[in-house]
Amino acid sequence: MRWSGIPRDECVVRPARRGDLREIYLVEVKSFPFPYPMEAFISLLILFPKYFFVAECGKRVVGYVAGGRRNDGSGHIMSLAVEPRHRGLGLGSMLLSAVEESFLRVGVSRLFLEVSTSNKVALSLYRRAGYRIVEILREYYPDGSDAYLMFKELSN
Numbered sequence: 001m002r003w004s005g006i007p008r009d010e011c012v013v014r015p016a017r018r019g020d021l022r023e024i025y026l027v028e029v030k031s032f033p034f035p036y037p038m039e040a041f042i043s044l045l046i047l048f049p050k051y052f053f054v055a056e057c058g059k060r061v062v063g064y065v066a067g068g069r070r071n072d073g074s075g076h077i078m079s080l081a082v083e084p085r086h087r088g089l090g091l092g093s094m095l096l097s098a099v100e101e102s103f104l105r106v107g108v109s110r111l112f113l114e115v116s117t118s119n120k121v122a123l124s125l126y127r128r129a130g131y132r133i134v135e136i137l138r139e140y141y142p143d144g145s146d147a148y149l150m151f152k153e154l155s156n
């Protein structure tokens, strides 16, 4: 998958590999107040490689999306992040589309994700992509703040 909207660097969204994990983790710590530990990414890549993509610009990993499956078979977008200097360029939306396509390819059309109720940028991205709030998850984060559970039914 190729995206030509960035004037300087050429950016691609491609499946994540083991060798990307260090850079993925760097994006994570720059992006979240409560980052997932490195072990979480190692596990996700082993368990759900089909739903793990990175955005690479000029040979550097600058963003990632990691998905998984819930017990009922639906899809779960575990995390999505783009490092601060590469935000607002469309990479977050590209990563979201890539993982959605990957779910659809294996017949998974029901997708869930959690997002902080105060994360206006991510909420706007998800709403625009067709996700809707289905529940408020009280005290979801370690600091006691709330999350929205969002849902989207994918169609071909």
Ligand SMILES: CC(C)(COP(=O)(O)OP(=O)(O)OC[C@H]1O[C@@H](n2cnc3c(N)ncnc32)[C@H](O)[C@@H]1OP(=O)(O)O)[C@@H](O)C(=O)NCCC(=O)NCCS
Pocket: 031, 032, 078, 079, 080, 081, 082, 083, 086, 087, 088, 089, 090, 091, 092, 093, 094, 114, 115, 116, 119, 121, 122, 124, 125, 128
């Ligand atoms: C949320 C995040 C992944 C978006 O990545 P991105 O590459 O900047 O996203 P895009 O460039 O595709 O932007 C998609 C939409 O997000 C919104 N957006 C992006 N940057 C924004 C900004 N600085 N201010 C306001 N809205 C913004 C816009 O609605 C944009 O739509 P547009 O096409 O009309 O501009 C990124 O901001 C990030 O990593 N944030 C920290 C981690 C996080 O919150 N992850 C999601 C929670 S699970």
